Amino acid sequence: MPMPIIAPSLLSANFLKLEEECTMLNESEADWFHLDVMDGRFVPNISFGVPIIEHIRKATKKICDVHLMILQPERYAEAFKAAGADILSVHIEACTHLHRNIQQIKSLGMQAGVAINPHTPVSLLKDVLGDIDLICMMSVNPGFGGQKFIPQTLNKIRELRKMIDDNKLNVKIEIDGGVTLENAKEIIEAGAHVLVAGNTVFRSKDPKATIAKLKQL
Ligand code: DX5
Ligand code: ZN
Numbered sequence: 141m142p143m144p145i146i147a148p149s150l151l152s153a154n155f156l157k158l159e160e161e162c163t164m165l166n167e168s169e170a171d172w173f174h175l176d177v178m179d180g181r182f183v184p185n186i187s188f189g190v191p192i193i194e195h196i197r198k199a200t201k202k203i204c205d206v207h208l209m210i211l212q213p214e215r216y217a218e219a220f221k222a223a224g225a226d227i228l229s230v231h232i233e234a235c236t237h238l239h240r241n242i243q244q245i246k247s248l249g250m251q252a253g254v255a256i257n258p259h260t261p262v263s264l265l266k267d268v269l270g271d272i273d274l275i276c277m278m279s280v281n282p283g284f285g286g287q288k289f290i291p292q293t294l295n296k297i298r299e300l301r302k303m304i305d306d307n308k309l310n311v312k313i314e315i316d317g318g319v320t321l322e323n324a325k326e327i328i329e330a331g332a333h334v335l336v337a338g339n340t341v342f343r344s345k346d347p348k349a350t351i352a353k354l355k356q357l
Contacts, residue, residue, distance in 0.1 A: 144328050146354050147172035147205055147314065148347075149338035150196065151187055152285045158192075161342070162199035168348040169355045172203040172227075174316070174336045177220075179210035182234050183283035190216075190223045197224030205274075207255060207316065209282045210234065214241050221248040229253030229276045232260060242271050253314070257282065258290050262300040269309055274334070275300060279327075280317030285338040289318030294330045301331030321350065325357045 148170050153161040165173060175193055180186040197204060206225040210216065213230040214237075220228055228250045235241045238254065245252040253274035254265065258281060265275060277296060280287035297313060304311050314334035315327050324335055335354055344350040 141328060142333075143355060144324070144332065144357070145171045145312070145314075145334040146351055147174040147334055147336045148341040148351065149174040149176055149285065149316075149336050151176040152338035152342035154342075155188075158195070159199055162196060164347055165351075166200055166202065168351040170202065170341075170351050172205040172334070173200055174338075175204060175206045175225075177206060177208050177210060178283065182211045182231065183209045185283040190219050193220065193223040193225065203227065205229070205253075205314075207253075207276055208234075209255075214244055217241070217244050217248055217250075221250055225250055227251040227253055227274060229255045229274060231255045231257070231282075232264060233257055239268060239271070242268060246271075255282075255316070258293065262296050262303065265300070266303065269303060269307065269311060272311060274312045274314055276314045276316050276336075277332075278317055279315050279319070282317070286343075287318055289320070289323055294326065297327065297330040297332050319354075321353055321357075324354055328357060 178185045178187040203226045205227040207229045228245045242252045251273040255276035279289050279293040312333040315332045316336040319335050319337045320340050341347050
């Protein structure tokens with residue numbers, strides 16, 4: 141089994157000590173910084189936006205993986221590029237013109253991701269799969285950290301992985317929500333490439349050791 145990419149979600153970080161949290165991640169085996177942007181409209185919570193990401197960008201050389209849980213993401217793609225996003229994911233449920241949004245993200249020079257909610261079938265991705273770099277598959281309903289992993293996600297991962305492999309595409313599957321040291325192995329075995337982990341990393345006694353464990357599974 142190839143080693144997973146580990147993307148800790150800073151939604152669960154201590155915002156008063158954000159610089160220390162970034163340093164910890166820089167020194168850890170984490171590969172990406174997963175940054176959750178919420179607008180209080182697409183999801184029932186508000187998190188952080190462009191100014192915080194600008195600061196995080198200055199504090200790391202690792203990949204900044206920005207997950208937009210916002211309506212009309214096309215209004216902000218340029219601002220997130222300027223803030224330093226490397227990967228920008230938009231929700232399929234928030235985009236009337238998903239294909240256009242993907243082209244916009246790529247033309248700005250970022251990798252394009254599409255995020256899908258637990259109720260959204262992976263078959264809806266068929267006609268954009270060749271255009272994108274990442275699927276951010278939600279394994280909880282987006283909006284909050286610390287929720288429980290929805291088991292049906294495992295079937296969705298297998299189905300999506302088959303679509304990707306059958307078409308010889310180079311798209312990564314990222315699993316977001318409720319990832320723990322207990323379920324990470326079966327998530328990878330089902331075909332995921334990237335593990336997002338918020339609470340599992342930041343609520344653990346030794347976050348660096350926890351990241352190392354996720355990486356070595
Ligand atoms: C949920 C966010 C996730 C979240 C994951 O809406 O997209 O990235 O922070 O947190 P955990 O790992 O605690 O479920
Ligand atoms: Zn996320």
